[in-house]
Amino acid sequence: MEKELKVGIGDMKLTRGEGRIITYALGSCIGIAFYDPVIRLGALLHIMLPARFGTDDNNVYKYADTGIRETIHKLTAFGMVKSRTVVKIAGGAKMFEISGNSDFGNIGLHNRDRVRQVFAEEGMRLVAEDTGGTYARTMVLDIATGGVLIRTFGRAEIKL
């Protein structure tokens, strides 16, 4: 059977060569797929919040800023080259709309903005994204090809 790694919330997995990395039901969280096609090295990171500030939480993968930087650090140790690595993201939805409270549930939007900003700072290419909306997404990264599949409820599967 093909290798399949599951990534929980605030977590990251990486692998090389073949297999799939999957993360389920991203709501306001963002799934971030990193892929270096030359050495077929990939990682999937599942962040929940935009930035780690004012907290002593040592779970770096929970936050966009520390999570992305730690993933880059790990991948670099495995031979990733930033300039040839592509990044695809999904998630950042607003699951509930509460009228009269427009601020509620905007965490998905903040997550997405922060993720884009961190990649801009790191000089890495964000080549595809499926973000926003009001629904959850399951994200699958195929390590052999770098392809990303997005599964949702009541919508056709899409390929990033």
Add this chain to the structure above:
Amino acid sequence: MKLRYYEDMNLQELDVMKEIGSIGTGHAATALSMMLQKEIRITLPEVSVLGYEEAVNRIGNPEEIVAAVLVKMGGDIDGLMLFLFDLDFANTILEKLMRKGCQEFSELGEIAYSALVEAGNIIICSYINAFTQFVGVDIGLSVPSATINMLGGILTVPIAEYGYETDKLMYINADFVMEGRMLSGWLLMLPDIRSLNDILERLGVAK
């Protein structure tokens, strides 16, 4: 001493939350019973402090499609109330109110959907009414917001909302039993940490 995390609650405090939970769910069952004109009993609620993955696994699996009604609490208590239910539960309501269920959630018409949201809202409101009377607080409720989607995505809403404070959810849950059949509805009351401390203090059990 104030609690910093949900998991800091001791057994006595958990018991108190369970007691309040049972008063709330009792009222919610009565409201549902009146709506459906059927006898509905509830099991004794359990109170647990769970991580995200545990909470998802307790209810189902992350990709499972459930209906959810969410109401935001404000006033003396800040937090969220979430009522989750599966297709079977939805059909029980729809068969009574609309005389017609559905095979899948994706077939739901607009009117049926509104009926479910309203049913969820009534259950939440009766829970909160009982709660406010017992604890002696004023709680304002937002208008309900609803979705039918993956369980995992829905539960990330409270997890992200309190993500800077905690990784855990306090989960007060009871099962509804109608005519000997278990209905899978999950009522989750999710006060923020400040409010939880406040509740425990008002009830005289704060450490």
